[in-house]
Structures are given as structure tokens and as C-alpha cells.
Amino acid sequence: MHLIRRFLILILLATLPMALAAQDRRLSERLDPATAAAVQQAVDSAVAVGLPTEPLVQKALEGSTLGASGDRIVAAVAALHGQLGRAREALGDDADEAELSAGAGALRAGLPAVALRRLRSLRSDRPLVVPIAVLTDLVSEGVPTEQATRSVLDLARAGRPDDEFVALRRQVQSRRGAGDPAGRPPLRPAPDPPVDR
Amino acid sequence: MSAAARLAALACCLAAAAPAAEGQVSGALDLGAGTYRPDRAIPGGIASIAPSLRIRRGLFEVAAVGNYSDAPAGRWNFQGGGTGTLRTPRLGPLQGEVFGQVDWTSHYRVEGTTTISGGARASVSPSERIRLWLGRSQGSAATLGGRRPLQRSEVGTSAWVGGVHLNLSLLRTSFDLMSGPNLGVTPDSGSPSRPQIVNGDSGRVERRLALTDAVVSGQWRFASVMFDAMVGRRFSNATPELTIWGVSAVRSLTPTVALVAAAGRAASDPVTSVPGSRYYVLGLRLILDGSASAVPLLAAPPPASAGEDTPFRVGPPVPAGREVMVRAPGARTVELAGDFTDWRPIPLLPWGDGSWRVTLRIAPGVHRLAVRTDQGEWHAPPGTRPIASEFGGEVAEIVVE
Numbered sequence: 246m247h248l249i250r251r252f253l254i255l256i257l258l259a260t261l262p263m264a265l266a267a268q269d270r271r272l273s274e275r276l277d278p279a280t281a282a283a284v285q286q287a288v289d290s291a292v293a294v295g296l297p298t299e300p301l302v303q304k305a306l307e308g309s310t311l312g313a314s315g316d317r318i319v320a321a322v323a324a325l326h327g328q329l330g331r332a333r334e335a336l337g338d339d340a341d342e343a344e345l346s347a348g349a350g351a352l353r354a355g356l357p358a359v360a361l362r363r364l365r366s367l368r369s370d371r372p373l374v375v376p377i378a379v380l381t382d383l384v385s386e387g388v389p390t391e392q393a394t395r396s397v398l399d400l401a402r403a404g405r406p407d408d409e410f411v412a413l414r415r416q417v418q419s420r421r422g423a424g425d426p427a428g429r430p431p432l433r434p435a436p437d438p439p440v441d442r
Numbered sequence: 443m444s445a446a447a448r449l450a451a452l453a454c455c456l457a458a459a460a461p462a463a464e465g466q467v468s469g470a471l472d473l474g475a476g477t478y479r480p481d482r483a484i485p486g487g488i489a490s491i492a493p494s495l496r497i498r499r500g501l502f503e504v505a506a507v508g509n510y511s512d513a514p515a516g517r518w519n520f521q522g523g524g525t526g527t528l529r530t531p532r533l534g535p536l537q538g539e540v541f542g543q544v545d546w547t548s549h550y551r552v553e554g555t556t557t558i559s560g561g562a563r564a565s566v567s568p569s570e571r572i573r574l575w576l577g578r579s580q581g582s583a584a585t586l587g588g589r590r591p592l593q594r595s596e597v598g599t600s601a602w603v604g605g606v607h608l609n610l611s612l613l614r615t616s617f618d619l620m621s622g623p624n625l626g627v628t629p630d631s632g633s634p635s636r637p638q639i640v641n642g643d644s645g646r647v648e649r650r651l652a653l654t655d656a657v658v659s660g661q662w663r664f665a666s667v668m669f670d671a672m673v674g675r676r677f678s679n680a681t682p683e684l685t686i687w688g689v690s691a692v693r694s695l696t697p698t699v700a701l702v703a704a705a706g707r708a709a710s711d712p713v714t715s716v717p718g719s720r721y722y723v724l725g726l727r728l729i730l731d732g733s734a735s736a737v738p739l740l741a742a743p744p745p746a747s748a749g750e751d752t753p754f755r756v757g758p759p760v761p762a763g764r765e766v767m768v769r770a771p772g773a774r775t776v777e778l779a780g781d782f783t784d785w786r787p788i789p790l791l792p793w794g795d796g797s798w799r800v801t802l803r804i805a806p807g808v809h810r811l812a813v814r815t816d817q818g819e820w821h822a823p824p825g826t827r828p829i830a831s832e833f834g835g836e837v838a839e840i841v842v843e
Contacts, residue, residue, distance in 0.1 A: 317834075346808070347808055374808055
């Protein structure tokens with residue numbers, strides 16, 4: 246009996262570090278215990294449903310650095326959890342962490358999930374991080390969602406590289422800096438080959 | 443004038459000039475200790491004090507440096523100098539400058555030398571990352587109650603290669619010989635007032651000594667440490683060839699204090715009779731002005747696609763990471779936090795030109811970040827589009843390619 250008890254204690258001691266390691270030390274070091282526990286719950290939930298956890302941790306750490314209260318941090322992490330889930334529905338199970346984070350940001354900026362689905366279908370074999378980031382940026386700059394989406398989808402449909410998406414954003418920013426109203430359709434990089442719609 | 447009095451006079455000049463100048467002022471005071479092994483003299487430990495000051499106002503620049511070192515048995519040495527430079531406006535890639543320079547040395551029980559010279563330099567910059575220059579100066583050195591003319595000619599080039607600022611230069615110094623036992627110079631029987639030396643290889647009689655220093659040097663930053671390394675060869679018509687080298691590292695501890703370590707083999711200066719030496723020194727650098735850089739005056743690598751006025755930049759990848767630059771003139775501290783730092787505030791180092799920099803590992807992708815100055819509110823870096831954070835402040839999202 247003593248032998249079995251010792252064996253169980255050894256097993257417990259051996260697995261304890263693994264259990265402790267499952268808790269992100271960054272949370273316990275930077276957040277108060279209650280907030281850290283609530284954020285850890287959201288992280289555990291993300292693991293359970295196969296969502297990336299690092300964006301949730303980073304969101305909590307951002308709140309800590311910006312001096313937010315525990316309640317606001319927990320609310321922001323929960324909201325991001327939901328946005329990541331919706332982004333995965335739109336982008337598919339193959340979307341990686343960076344794409345899901347960018348997608349969550351797009352949804353937070355007010356873009357419809359259908360825009361992400363269209364982008365995925367047009368660019369299924371290439372990373373979507375930059376196109377989504379540019380689309381989010383354009384909308385955040387004040388370009389109407391429909392026009393911004395159309396411009397980015399046109400580039401994706403034409404199979405343009407990431408550089409051209411970034412160039413599109415720069416063009417819009419430079420034109421806005423020159424006094425163009427935000428509602429003006431964004432410029433398209435030239436030459437733009439004809440595409441099937 | 444004694445060395446202590448000269449040092450005090452130089453310090454007074456520096457202190458008086460700094461507040462009076464409305465231009466960009468940078469200054470430092472190096473306090474060091476180490477070992478010093480001069481040629482033809484007794485080696486030993488030394489303590490040194492080296493103030494330096496540079497004032498820029500438009501096209502005019504004044505720089506002054508001093509170095510007082512104290513060795514055992516009361517032996518001391520002092521070297522000081524000042525330079526005034528007036529540059530022309532840029533004409534495309536061309537720029538010219540005229541300069542005047544005064545240097546003096548003073549030593550324990552040995553007469554020092556005062557050197558006055560003036561000259562001109564022309565440079566061409568075919569791109570923002572490359573510069574070539576050509577210069578010529580003339581002057582005279584006074585010591586032991588006599589004067590002798592000297593000339594200096596220089597040609598050089600500098601370029602940014604990766605994250606390294608490379609310099610190649612050739613400096614030729616020529617001056618009339620002065621008789622004396624240390625130089626092995628014999629009076630010319632034909633003209634007793636002009637000494638001469640016989641070249642051992644060619645048998646030619648030389649009345650002027652000419653030295654050419656060919657030097658390759660590089661400066662680069664790794665993390666928060668600035669490295670400086672040089673190696674060169676001295677050629678002369680009358681003395682053996684000599685290899686010279688030097689390395690130094692400067693690690694900023696705070697915006698106004700840095701740790702300095704240096705070692706090297708310096709060549710002698712026959713004009714001032716300062717001997718060559720080997721040295722190993724460790725010390726502290728105190729920045730006299732908060733806007734000055736704790737590292738040697740090293741121009742930032744010009745960005746490949748952005749002008750000098752770029753308010754915020756994440757540079758291309760280098761072995762140590764990517765250099766992040768934030769322009770914040772007048773700030774006392776600048777910090778950066780983002781998802782690539784786990785949102786831990788990282789202090790940036792002042793660069794002396796109003797920009798603050800740090801090298802961090804940042805993977806390509808979309809990143810969220812914020813900066814703050816002087817422990818104030820977090821906000822988006824200048825020049826980026828602010829995004830309202832859920833937490834009340836402002837941040838930015840950038841695409842790192």
C-alpha cells in the first residue's frame with residue numbers, strides 16, 4: 246500500500262510542473278489573480294475549440310500595459326475570442342493564427358464576414374494577412390466598406406502580390422493627405438489587366 | 443600654461459559655449475582607467491578624463507575635444523583641440539567645406555606642441571548611403587621656440603553596407619624634419635639650419651618626413667551596444683611600416699550614462715612627438731546634454747525609401763533584428779511596447795539627431811504597438827494612423843514586410 250501511495254505521489258509531482266506550465270506565466274506576472282484566471286479561462290476555451298491563444302494573451306497584456314481595469318481586459322479578451330471564432334468561420338479551418346488575428350481585426354472594424362469569405366475564395370492558395378490588413382486599414386481610413394472591399398477583391402482576383410495591396414493603401418493615404426475626401430474610390434494600381442467578374 | 447589650467451580653460455569654454463549656442467549641441471565626458479604601454483617609455487596604469495563638445499548651427503559646426511591622462515609618479519599628458527567648419531549648401535551630390543583647426547599638447551617635464559592649420563574639403567554623395575571626399579590642409583607646428591610647416595592630404599569614402607558604416611581613408615602628413623636624438627636626424631653639412639635623414643632602403647636624403655596612414659574602419663550597432671573597429675597601416679619614407687588597430691564598445695546604461703571599453707595600438711604623432719602606444723581602457727561616458735547620444739557620433743543609416751524626416755520607421759532585417767526609429771526631439775525618454783515585446787515597455791536610445799532607436803526581433807506580419815514619451819500617455823507612433831484601443835488609449839497597427 247505504501248508503495249502504491251509513493252508511486253501516486255511521484256506521479257503527482259511529475260505532472261505538477263506540466264500542469265503549472267499550462268498556465269501562461271505572462272498572465273500571472275502581469276495581471277491580478279482574478280483577471281489572470283478569467284483570461285486563462287478564455288485561453289483554455291480557445292484551446293478546446295482550436296482557436297489561437299496568443300492573440301488573447303497579447304490582448305490581455307496590451308490592456309495591462311495601457312492601464313486598463315481587470316473587467317475591461319476580460320471583456321476585450323472575450324470579445325476577441327468571439328471575433329476569432331467568426332473569422333475562422335469565414336476564412337476556414339485552414340486559416341493560420343496571423344490570418345485569424347487579421348480577420349478578427351477586420352470584423353472589429355465593421356467589415357462583414359462575407360468580405361473575408363470572398364477574399365478566401367479568391368486567394369485560397371496564398372496568405373491573406375496583408376490583404377485583410379489593407380482592407381481593414383482602408384475602412385478605418387474612412388473609405389466606404391463597399392468600395393474598399395471591391396478594390397481589394399479586384400487585386401486578389403488578379404492574383405496580385407502583397408506589395409500591390411500595400412501600395413494601394415499608400416496611394417489612398419497619400420491622396421487623403423493631399424486633401425481627397427475619404428469617400429472617393431481608392432486608386433487602383435496601373436496597369437490593371439482585365440479580369441473575369 | 444600647465445595641463446590642469448588648459449583642461450580647466452577647455453572645460454570653461456565648453457560650459458560657456460553649450461548654453462550660448464542655439465544649434466544642436468552634443469557633448470560627453472569620458473572617465474576611464476586602464477593600462478597604457480607607450481613606445482620608448484615606462485608602461486603603467488592610467489586614469490583619464492576626456493571631455494568633448496560639438497555644436498552645429500546650420501552650415502557651421504564647432505567641435506572641441508580634450509584628453510588628460512594621469513600616470514604613476516606624477517606623469518601626465520594632455521592633448522586638446524578645436525575645429526571650426528563652415529560648409530557650403532549642397533549642390534546636388536556635391537558639397538564643400540572649409541575648416542580651421544588648433545591642437546595643442548602638454549606633458550610632464552616635456553615641452554608641448556601647438557599646431558594651427560586650415561584647409562578645404564570637397565565631398566560627393568552619389569547616393570544617400572555613399573560618400574567620397576578629398577581634402578587638403580596646411581599649417582604649422584610650434585615647439586621648442588621654432589616653427590615648421592606641415593601639409594595634410596586626405597582622400598576617403600564611406601558607405602553603409604548592411605548595418606555597418608564603413609570608412610576607408612588615406613591620410614598623408616608631411617612636415618619639415620626637426621633635429622633631435624630621438625628621430626636619429628643629422629644636421630645637413632651643406633645647410634646646417636635644415637636637418638635631413640637618410641632613407642635606409644633607397645639611400646635618398648630626406649629633408650621632410652612623410653607619413654601615410656591607410657585605414658579601414660567600421661561602426662555598427664548590435665542590440666544596445668555600439669561597436670567601432672579600425673585597422674590600418676602606416677607607411678613612411680623614413681620610418682618602419684607599422685600596423686595600427688583599435689576596437690571599442692559603448693553600451694548605454696541610461697540616456698545619459700554609457701559604459702565604454704576600448705583597446706588598440708595607436709601610432710606615434712611625429713608632429714607633436716606624442717609616442718605610439720598600446721592601451722586597454724574601461725570607463726564611463728557621461729552625456730552632458732540629454733539630447734546627445736551616448737554612443738559615438740555616428741550618423742544613422744539612411745533609410746532606403748524614406749527621408750531624414752521620417753517620424754517612425756521599422757527598418758529591414760539585420761542579424762540583430764530590425765531597427766525601430768521614433769523621431770521625438772526634445773524627449774527625455776521614449777518607450778515602445780507592442781505584441782512583439784509582449785507589451786513590455788522597451789526603452790529606446792537617443793541618437794543625437796532627435797531620433798530614438800532600438801533593435802528588436804520583429805517577425806513579418808501585422809503588429810500592434812504604441813509609444814510613449816517622458817512616461818506620458820501611450821499613443822500611436824508619429825506618422826502612423828492612430829487606432830482607438832478598447833482600453834482607452836491609442837495604438838497603431840503596422841504591416842512589417
